[in-house]
Amino acid sequence: MAVNVKRRKKISSDQWTAVAFLTPSVVLLGIFIYGFIGWTGYVSLSNWNTLTPDFSFAGLSNYLYLFSDFRFQADLRNTLFFTIFFIGLVIILGLGLAILIDQKLKGESFFRNIFLFPMALSFVVTGVVWQWLLNPSTGFNQFLEVFGIQPLWYTDTNILAGFQWGAIQFGVPVAIIAVVIAAVWQMTGFSLAMYLAGLRGIPDELREAARVDGATELQVYRKVVIPMLMPITVSVVIIMAHISLKIFDLVYAMTGSGANFVTDVPGVYMFETTFRGNYYAQGAAIAIIMLILVAVFIVPYLWYNRKGES
Template sequence: MKGNHQQTAVDTDTTPQPKKRKNISTDQWTAIAFLVPSLVMIGVFVYGFISWTGYVSLSNWNTLAPDFSFAGLSNYIRLFGDFRFQSDLRNTLFFTVFFIVGVIILGLGIAILLDQKLRGEAFFRNVFLFPMALSFVVTGVIWQWLLNPSTGFNDFLAFFNIRPLWYTDTNILAGFQWGEIEFGIPVAIFAVVIAAVWQMTGFSLAMYLAGLRGIPDELREAARVDGASESQIYRKIVIPMLKPITFSVIIIMAHISLKIFDLVYAMTGPGANFVTDVPGLYMFETTFRGNFYAQGAAIAMIMLLFVAIFIVPYLWNSRRREN
């Protein structure tokens, strides 16, 4: 009886036991050791430099001699009242719109054609993907010659008595006075759009083609059994299912267009009356040729803000889907 009483006392003992400390394994320390240099480099050369650029944009450093005295938002206010920067915002707006629309329409259209199991599909797929292997500088030089008013395509169009000015055209379509500039569609920007779409259509083609190949054939067969035509199948089933891909293409192409520099620099430069100028080119010339470091930093921060407007919601939405 006494033994049973002692056994019960032992069983009902609720004294908290000390938790065992988990030691970090050698593999975990190795992983941390590999990650730390990358994290430090990112912290210094990405976020550190962004912070430094923001700090310089609020200073009076607009000469060769550093001047870090606080200037507030004066550099930003001066920019938004500047004729060239207003032209850059106009050009970027229309370039982004036409560039994204062109890449989506051509990429989706070609992907649908290649999805028909045509003979020589691999050859045509490589042809459309090839421009992505080139840099924007090479693309700019090629299209500068092709769209030169005195050579290139105009040698052929001359037989029809047509000679477009391409990127040298200073006309503004549907223009009206807005601030310091004539707000409308710069005709010259279409030349840059053509070159950019030619290079980046392969990217959207690859994404759309992968999406089309991922749609089960059973869905299409079921729609055909119900009497749907091929056009109805694509309009009401296939294309709606490609919306996530379209959203990704829009985000990536918007990111490229908002910070475009090398293509414009190699192909047209600012253009007459700044009809093909973009913020990236203005920032380069302001900072490294004009030595207006604070104003150049302000342009860079505005470009970063424009890119963040597209990228941050996309990353946030992707994170919510994963959770």
Template sequence: MKLTKDQLMAALFLAPSLLLIAIFVYGFIGWTGWVSVSNWNSLMPDMSFAGLKNYLYLFGDYRFQAGIRNTIFFTVLFILSVIVLGLSLAILLDQTKKGNAVFRNIFLFPMALSFVVTGVVWQWLLHPSTGFNRFLQVFGIQPKWYTDTNILAGFQWGSIEFGLPVAIIAVVIAAVWQMTGFSLAMYVAGLTGIDEELREAARIDGATEFQIYRKVILPMLTPITMSVIIIMAHISLKIFDLIYAMTGSGANFVTDVPGVYMFETTFRGNYYANGAAIAMIMLILVAVFIVPYLIHSRRGTS
């Protein structure tokens, strides 16, 4: 098939970007996958095939199990909190029209900060000897926050123990503070796009404001909610900078996550194959959320 001049020009403009993506995205993913099944666990490269040895080691490793457990609880608490707070604030702004622009800017301000800055600030705020904790100590309250090594009640599946660490709640608070503004902006945009005539029609039929939101508005915001869930899950499953800046792996790994474990394993322990295996597992976890959503979205727009 002969290309037209416009098609040829478009291909030439796209070629550099496609080449860079092929090398620095898919090429490096392939390289990481190969390293993960090699014996390269020292400073000297050893690319001999090791099979699934590195993966089997990780799933039997207590620290990796703790990281997966913390990631699950962090993801669930983070997503639920961001959705509930973002939606509640959006509905509040929708009900009170005055000062919306000011409040939106206030809620969106944390998003202008990096997770590293957020982690450092909240580390200071929640430290037992600084921040508002001194005020609480006046009343006899001794909060430990991210230094608490206690595990709340949970359950055990095989050799993996699932229990909510108290310290992970401190990290969730910091992450929710930063990302609630994004959820708020999404829901405000969704509420703005709903025709006011739908609300008026529901009022004429005798529906209360609560019924209007529950029966009319919230179902129409379902696509927004799904988008927020996917984006927040993507952030939480590969979280690294916030936790590393705020707590590191924590005492007894109570705030450890695969991202922190991967960094320390690869660049401090020089276990490159193990670190690559952690990276591939994180890629799979993110793909489990992202790929079905992308497929559903393509079908919905086709």
């Protein structure tokens, strides 16, 4: 009986120790994450659009203004196509390179390091480098000039397959493709590492069994390998979507908002609105919309994982 009492006291003491260690992190998380999110949401519903704080209630007027604004509509269009091309190319190239490296080629570690190297750079550095490489008067164009080709890259204001929708021409902005190239160059190494780890985790017996049943090498990958990599694909999609929806530094360093806002994104608009225009309520509204866009991808993923663990 005395042993049980001592054991209960020990367990209680251990629990209090754990609580004491976790409490500072929980408090700081509550203040600097959820507290600031709440504050941003409160500001977005106010009239604080000057240097002087004005917290009078404005309702949804800041949000209504944004969705009728030409620049914000262009930002949503650019973000949509950037996200689609970015995620698609990162998955295709990452999976293709992972399959190639998985063939036990000579110099595997060398090529793996080359593909992973861009991840060591910040998006700011990537933006500056690709700004020079894709500048219409320097970089690749000096080589392409020999063939009589002079793309405008991120200075091109054309919209492919465009049609009028709201205040903007809805379609694929040619200039956003240049930003996609830079982003894919940096982040393909991440999906490569993820897929390569997944490929190395698939037992060789499964592939051999499929080959014995008469499957070609293409069918082995299409029917066995790629379906088993689906959880990794979902993870890559979620992480890349999170990056693309809140992208700021790459675009700001490489192109800025671009001519006619063809490379503008909500992150750049939010920064310029808040810290250059002093429209704090409108900037907060943009930030909340960005949070909602990211949550659309992240929350279902977290909920699915939680249900899978229970």
